[in-house]
Amino acid sequence: MATNLQPYKFYVFKPDYYSFVTSSGVEYLCYFTPYAEYFKKYSTDISSRFYAFNLELSNKKLKPHGIDRRIADTVITIVGDFLNAQINAVVYVCDNSDGREAARSRKFLSWFDYYEHPSSKIIQVSNNFDSGGLFIYTTLLVHKKNKRIKDIILAYLDLTKENEK
Amino acid sequence: MPSATDTKKKTARSKRGSRVKPMTKVEMFQKMLDDQKFIREAIQNGVSFQELKDKYGYKFATV
Numbered sequence: 001m002a003t004n005l006q007p008y009k010f011y012v013f014k015p016d017y018y019s020f021v022t023s024s025g026v027e028y029l030c031y032f033t034p035y036a037e038y039f040k041k042y043s044t045d046i047s048s049r050f051y052a053f054n055l056e057l058s059n060k061k062l063k064p065h066g067i068d069r070r071i072a073d074t075v076i077t078i079v080g081d082f083l084n085a086q087i088n089a090v091v092y093v094c095d096n097s098d099g100r101e102a103a104r105s106r107k108f109l110s111w112f113d114y115y116e117h118p119s120s121k122i123i124q125v126s127n128n129f130d131s132g133g134l135f136i137y138t139t140l141l142v143h144k145k146n147k148r149i150k151d152i153i154l155a156y157l158d159l160t161k162e163n164e165k
Numbered sequence: 166m167p168s169a170t171d172t173k174k175k176t177a178r179s180k181r182g183s184r185v186k187p188m189t190k191v192e193m194f195q196k197m198l199d200d201q202k203f204i205r206e207a208i209q210n211g212v213s214f215q216e217l218k219d220k221y222g223y224k225f226a227t228v
Binding site: 013014015016017019029031032033034038040051052054056057058059060081083088093095096097103131132134136150158 | 168173182187188189190193194195197198200201204205208209214215218223224225227228
């Protein structure tokens with residue numbers, strides 16, 4: 001069986017979201033929401049650079065079956081497109097509403113694992129922690145050439161550190 | 166041009182006015198997850214991005 005490892009063709013629905021449809025007919029929407037409100041202790045120059053990454057099925061009744069590597073390739077391409085300006089950073093907080101946040105985190109980390117999907121431009125930093133009895137899985141993605149990369153990583157690690165003052 | 170007294174008055178008003186208690190870390194992450202869930206369910210129920218912005222006040226990065 002021939003295997004196509006190319007990303008799916010995606011569409012940009014300006015100004016809000018990306019969309020792609022898999023070979024099994026499942027449509028995904030990908031969008032980014034501002035996270036500046038969670039970085040208020042930093043200057044706007046830093047706080048305004050943070051965005052949440054979201055990937056959703058457009059229709060929850062149509063669920064994917066099996067492993068589809070092309071979804072990972074497509075998401076990497078979309079996030080790469082978003083981070084290409086070398087200004088913003090993306091935070092992924094795993095949905096925990098169905099108790100599958102750990103699996104979700106493992107999958108997301110594998111998508112951006114350098115050895116599985118070599119990326120010359122994106123690095124990921126992952127920090128999981130206990131937040132008042134709620135275990136939170138998070139990942140930061142940032143362009144390697146982002147001029148504020150150090151400040152962005154430090155702010156992310158500060159937000160996701162376990163102990164609260 | 167505002168006088169120094171005017172500036173101080175404004176500053177004092179701002180301080181009195183800023184009574185919004187900062188979110189704790191637990192509240193922050195709960196809000197992140199709640200917003201994420203709300204938007205996901207809205208999209209899956211046919212709510213448009215425009216409606217999420219206009220009616221519910223959500224913001225999205227320009228892509």
